[in-house]
Amino acid sequence: MRRLLRAVVLFTATAVLVSACADHDDWSRSRPAPAPLGALGTGFTDPSAPPTPEAIITPSPGSWSSVRPPAGYRVVLLTIGTDAPAEALVTAVHDWASAEDVSLRTVTADATKPVDAIVEAMALRPDLIVSAGNGLIDPLALVSPSHLDQQFLIVGAEIAEPTANVTAVDWTGASFRGAGLGAASAFDPATFTEARCAAAIRAGAAAVLHDVTGVVLWLDRY
Template structure:
């Protein structure tokens, strides 16, 4: 049995303000974005290479929205301020966009179980909050290439094409013994910065610009 706490769809619907009609029981095509990326997000004539880092122009993601009842699992681990800030940003974004949101709180002793539980739900996107998930994500994500992941405020050292990260100066924990960059600053995880990272990251995933790192300036 997975050692985690999963929020029910009904509770998540109340939290996000979305409809409870979608119980996630039926499969559906890959979600398509509503709206287009703005100028300066990425060069359409030269898409970023795998594992590349790009710096989208601020606000170039504002015109992109997920389709109604976009299915997202918020995967969390850790009670530290950065992890809480990212999780709060995901919840706020989900409420604003009427996303169908479920939450998995991974057990610190068994983070892989939490990731597998999130994948088993077959969401459109798993959004990760918490540095302590990074090593486990690096281990699990290459085995689930059909599942998209977005890591906010951290990144895996060698992402596969299904793992996108949104970072900024003060964030960027990489795990795998690499740890935090010298400029790591928990105070940089402001609500505004985390909100921008979530929106930019989701916009990239919806437009299939995945397997890269978005550097939010």
């Protein structure tokens, strides 16, 4: 009898655990818009002059550090390329997701079919799509204006004319803009440091969670 009771208890506990994990990662279920944990600090934006669409803002270093995504925040990492800057950004996103209990999925784009990868990412219906890799900029500029209900965050680059659902984090040494503009003359892969890439994903996610979107966050200071 005791063995049977133990077996029942063990089975029940396991079922609850599996159910909890399934609920946590079940993206098929709709849910309310995610609410941020924590507030933006002084200097992230100027409350007396909210940023206008397509504005470049320079948040004070660390002004985003108190903001956290809710547990299970659904993020798709959309990535292309294996160059050092792209790899540094991918690592930063993975580290952030692990530290913050983000439910992360990855879609790797084929360089010959980048739009297909964007469509695949959107089909997952995430809270946020994070883009890493310069090869995605022009395809995102093409697709994102037609899908205003999907939030995009570009790290280490930007599109020339973002709509309200596209936020970017950039700095001197990055700033690839696509649309024939290519990389800035100051482009420097060495600026994609571990610390800067970590700041980029955290600052960008904090902005999106607080509806500071459609702008470029400039992180020369962080």
